[in-house]
Amino acid sequence: MPRSTTINRTVPLEGLAGTLASLLGGDLPVAIEAYDGSHAGPSDAPATLVVRSPDAVRRVLSSPGELGMVRAYVAGDVDLDGDIYAALGAVRDQVGDVFRRPESWGTLARLVRGTGGLRRPPEPPPEEIRLHGRLHSRSRDAAAIAHHYDVSGDFYRLVLGPTMTYSCAVWDDPSVGLDAAQEAKYDLICRKLGLVPGMRLLDVGCGWGGMAMYAARHYGVRTVGVTLSREQAALARQRVAEAGLADQVEIRLSDYREVDDGPYEAISSIGMFEHVGEGQLGTYFSRMYELLAPQGRLLNHGISRPAWIGRIKRNSFLPRYVFPDGELEEIGTVVSSIQHAGLEVRHVEDLREHYALTLRAWVRNLEHSYAEAVRLAGEGRARVWRLYLAGCALGFEAGEIEIHQTLAVKATGGSSGMPWRPDWD
Numbered sequence: 163m164p165r166s167t168t169i170n171r172t173v174p175l176e177g178l179a180g181t182l183a184s185l186l187g188g189d190l191p192v193a194i195e196a197y198d199g200s201h202a203g204p205s206d207a208p209a210t211l212v213v214r215s216p217d218a219v220r221r222v223l224s225s226p227g228e229l230g231m232v233r234a235y236v237a238g239d240v241d242l243d244g245d246i247y248a249a250l251g252a253v254r255d256q257v258g259d260v261f262r263r264p265e266s267w268g269t270l271a272r273l274v275r276g277t278g279g280l281r282r283p284p285e286p287p288p289e290e291i292r293l294h295g296r297l298h299s300r301s302r303d304a305a306a307i308a309h310h311y312d313v314s315g316d317f318y319r320l321v322l323g324p325t326m327t328y329s330c331a332v333w334d335d336p337s338v339g340l341d342a343a344q345e346a347k348y349d350l351i352c353r354k355l356g357l358v359p360g361m362r363l364l365d366v367g368c369g370w371g372g373m374a375m376y377a378a379r380h381y382g383v384r385t386v387g388v389t390l391s392r393e394q395a396a397l398a399r400q401r402v403a404e405a406g407l408a409d410q411v412e413i414r415l416s417d418y419r420e421v422d423d424g425p426y427e428a429i430s431s432i433g434m435f436e437h438v439g440e441g442q443l444g445t446y447f448s449r450m451y452e453l454l455a456p457q458g459r460l461l462n463h464g465i466s467r468p469a470w471i472g473r474i475k476r477n478s479f480l481p482r483y484v485f486p487d488g489e490l491e492e493i494g495t496v497v498s499s500i501q502h503a504g505l506e507v508r509h510v511e512d513l514r515e516h517y518a519l520t521l522r523a524w525v526r527n528l529e530h531s532y533a534e535a536v537r538l539a540g541e542g543r544a545r546v547w548r549l550y551l552a553g554c555a556l557g558f559e560a561g562e563i564e565i566h567q568t569l570a571v572k573a574t575g576g577s578s579g580m581p582w583r584p585d586w587d
Contacts, residue, residue, distance in 0.1 A: 178213065179203075192244075192252045209244035211253065217284050224283040232479045236287040236545045246525065246552040289542040290482050297487060298439040300417050304390050306437065306486045311391035315370070317538040320531050321524050321547065326370040326401070329433030329463060330517040330565050340523040343516075348376040353586035354509070354569050355428040355459045356579075357381040364388070364426040364453060366418045367434020371398035371411065378410040383428070388416040418449060425455035435464030435496075436488045443491070447503035454572040457579035460505060462568045465517075466493045471562055484550045493566050505570040508580055514564045521555035 178196035183203060193203030193210040203210075213219070218239035222230035231253070234240040242249040291309050295302040315326075322328055323340050331343035332350050351373065357363065359382030365374045368387025377383050389395050395415040402411045414421075418434075429450055438446045450460050467473075467490040474480055480488060491499075497507050528535055528548060535544040557563040571578045 178219075182211075182213065186253060190252050192249055207244070207248075209242060209246070209249035209252070211249060212241040212243055213239075214241065215239045220283040228478055229482065232483065232549065233286050233290070235549060236289055236483065236542050237284065238541065238545070242549075246529075246548060247556060250549075250553055250556060286482075287542050289540075289546050291486050292482070293486050298442050300419065302487065303417065303437065306488075307390040308392070309486055310484065311389075312393040313543070314538045315393060315397040317535060317543075318370070320535055320538065321528050321551075323523075323527060325372055326397075327372045328369055330513050331520045331523075332513065333516050333519050336519055340520070340527075343520070344372070345376065348373055349380070350586060351430055351432065351461050351463065351567070352377055352381050354461050354567070354584075355430065357383050357428060359383065361427040362386070362425075364421065364424075364429045366421075366429060366431040366450075367437070368394075368398060368413060369433070370394055371401050371413055373430055373432055374398075374411045374413070375402060375405055375407055377430075378407050379405070383410070385411045386414060386421075386423075386426075387411065388414045388418060388421060390415070390417060419445065421449070421453060424453035425458065426453055427455050427458050429454060429458070429460045430463070431461070432463040433465075435462055436485065436490060439487065439489045440491065440495075443495070443499040444503065447500050447505065451503045451505055451572060454505075456572060456574035457577065458572045459580075460500075460570045460572075462496070462500070462566075462570070464496070464566065464568075465490055466496060466564045466566050467491070468561065468564060469494070479553075480550070483546045490563070493564065493568070496566070496568060500568065500570050504572070506573045506578060507568060507570045508578070509567075509569040509584060511567045512564055513567065514558050514561065517563075517565050518555050518558040521551050521558065525551045525555065 177200050178198050179194040179200035179202040182196070183190055183194050190203055191207065193201065193205070193207035194213070195201050195210055196213040197215060217237070218234040221234040221237070221239060224230060225233065231240070235242065293302055293305055318328065319326055325341050325344040327344040327347070330347065331340060332347040333343045334346065338346075355363070357377055361383045363374070363377050363383045363385045365385055365387040368374050368389050371387055374385040374387040378385050387398060389398070392415060395413055398413040402408055402413060454460060469492050474488065474490060493510065497510065500507050525548070528544070528551065532544065535547070554563065558565075571580055
């Protein structure tokens with residue numbers, strides 16, 4: 163990827179690259195290049211960590227660990243050239259450890275002196291956000307959604323491809339391609355929901371209308387899609403009209419808590435659940451129950467966390483730059499919350515490996531057209547997305563993040579209307 167800044171060589175520091183390499187373990191599989199002209203690491207490294215300014219070191223020293231490193235990268239004080247996965251894999255678990263090792267403290271002290279002392283670090287990049295108001299109130303949720311989704315539709319199309327589908331695809335194998343895998347995901351959900359012509363489907367967090375249009379076109383249902391993003395709603399309505407589906411698909415700018423025109427025979431929630439929050443699980447699933455017709459089905463497609471992984475820290479990368487107020491629940495908690503609301507869970511499927519493939523496809527799209535991404539969304543946001551997508555791909559591959567499709571039904575008087583065995587395999 164072309165570098166967007168030039169190295170600042172105005173503040174000499176003897177062997178900064180070597181110092182950083184020793185702090186990070188000395189035998190890193192990536193190279194380090196610093197503004198003082200120093201180099202460290204193998205000459206044939208798949209990636210290079212480029213330190214462009216003393217501000218990079220100041221940011222990391224003032225916010226040890228992930229947040230300081232992210233600020234330096236998003237601001238352009240650090241670059242990750244070459245293989246983004248190799249670069250992230252080499253440093254993501256080691257930056258925070260540096261500050262916990264007593265043997266590093268002397269080197270850190272020299273680093274502080276060499277970069278001008280403990281002066282006030284630069285302000286965080288403008289892409290960093292802190293929301294105000296009551297957590298998961300309707301107004302705060304709307305602000306959180308606007309931060310992430312109210313971006314140029316052309317930017318999202320560049321990253322996501324022509325399907326404009328921002329959720330985990332379902333891959334028969336890696337060779338099928340992203341677009342086919344996304345359509346396969348929609349079809350799987352339609353079959354799990356048992357859609358037939360004439361049904362009413364509610365798509366919660368409808369994005370740019372992909373699921374709503376697919377279900378209308380291929381299964382003959384009437385669909386209502388709701389989103390909190392004004393940009394999404396406007397583009398989704400345009401796509402619906404262009405597809406000739408305006409008589410079957412309605413897109414609303416609405417909170418799921420405001421939908422009051424049930425019953426629906428089916429509800430899909432794809433890639434929205436991460437925004438609900440632990441404190442709103444009861445409200446969310448109770449609302450789904452109220453909106454469903456007897457024997458109606460709910461398909462909840464959401465990212466989750468393994469039981470051994472703690473909750474996302476509020477001062478980490480994802481809440482500050484990507485998904486403010488986003489929360490991941492453990493799948494056992496999700497299942498229990500669904501059943502406490504009165505629904506019966508019938509099927510749970512983990513698609514973790516599928517999401518890793520999806521994210522890598524999005525990274526390829528972004529890096530292939532990076533200059534255009536910068537033009538559409540700005541340098542800082544393009545950097546955020548590169549870091550976010552690649553980091554999440556590594557997380558899914560390592561089993562640190564999961565994603566589940568959970569199918570539930572509103573059984574009435576013991577009658578579920580479900581097949582004795584799954585008929586969607």
